[in-house]
Amino acid sequence: MDDHDFEHLLRGADLRVTRPRLAVLRAVRRHPHADTGSVLAAVRLEEPAVSHQAVYDVLGVLSESGLVRRIQPAGSVARYELRVGDNHHHVVCRSCGEVADVDCAVGVRPCLDASDTHGFVIDEAEVTYWGTCPSCSTTSPTTSPTASSASSSN
């Protein structure tokens, strides 16, 4: 996944290839599950002039186009990842908010057979595992969910 691939991805989705978009894709690749603020910070290391609105816009269109996946565990802000279309799920640490990938255990489309769907037409089943991450398990639970990884700026 280099810039060349990203360019193809964008063109394939009928999106123009711009410096902000490439920078966002690189940032998301480097920081899986990063929130918008972290993506913005990472982007600005390479492209200092990119506005926060541009990052919101870019993450928005990339999500709609399926080039990135947006997740948002309860109590968390939106997070983004490049891994897409492989039906994996997420573990979220109740203590520090850390997110990790979990490959689907049941099959390609796990739990997609809900018993009574009340007439809803279901197109996706999203599984979120809740628990405690390794570092919060060993150390005494001091860290709060808000005090997570990278900080955001504005």
Next chain:
Amino acid sequence: MDDHDFEHLLRGADLRVTRPRLAVLRAVRRHPHADTGSVLAAVRLEEPAVSHQAVYDVLGVLSESGLVRRIQPAGSVARYELRVGDNHHHVVCRSCGEVADVDCAVGVRPCLDASDTHGFVIDEAEVTYWGTCPSCSTTSPTTSPTASSASSSN
């Protein structure tokens, strides 16, 4: 589930029995999956003097105590329900944000066997089904996710 039961629930959780708390419990019972604003509105029909902060506080302690369950699908505000401890899941309409209950199809603890959990200690698996609700399926998709049920006040 009448006021008498609610009182027992509260005392059993070492919580004082107050008019705001009973009103919130009644509101959540009457409006499953209601957001905080809707709960506040419903509460004020019976207890006009209850502050919005009280509703936030009450919903907070009730959630911590396990008397109500808080859910928050991506892109939605927090929602609450009384159904608790029966491991059911939710379908969320991508178009209007409507939420419905779905009983667990796989078993008592579905999908709780993640393959590689990266050292996380998992205590819950939450399944969210995404799709389109009956009314958004038939009618052309006009309604937006933000224009949902009851309105909030302040």
Next chain:
DNA sequence: CACAAATCTTGACTCGTTCAAGAAAAGGCG
């Protein structure tokens, strides 16, 4: 190279939620 459409910058703003301080109510005890 010029032009229309898409994209980005700038800056204000919305709204769900939280923070903080003091007033009011709950429940135990005498």
Next chain:
DNA sequence: CGCCTTTTCTTGAACGAGTCAAGATTTGTG
């Protein structure tokens, strides 16, 4: 039953992720 401590609630300000809007730039096409 009424006092006292603690919990809970009211009031009002503040926070912050995300959105809106208008105008400037850029992209890709003809």
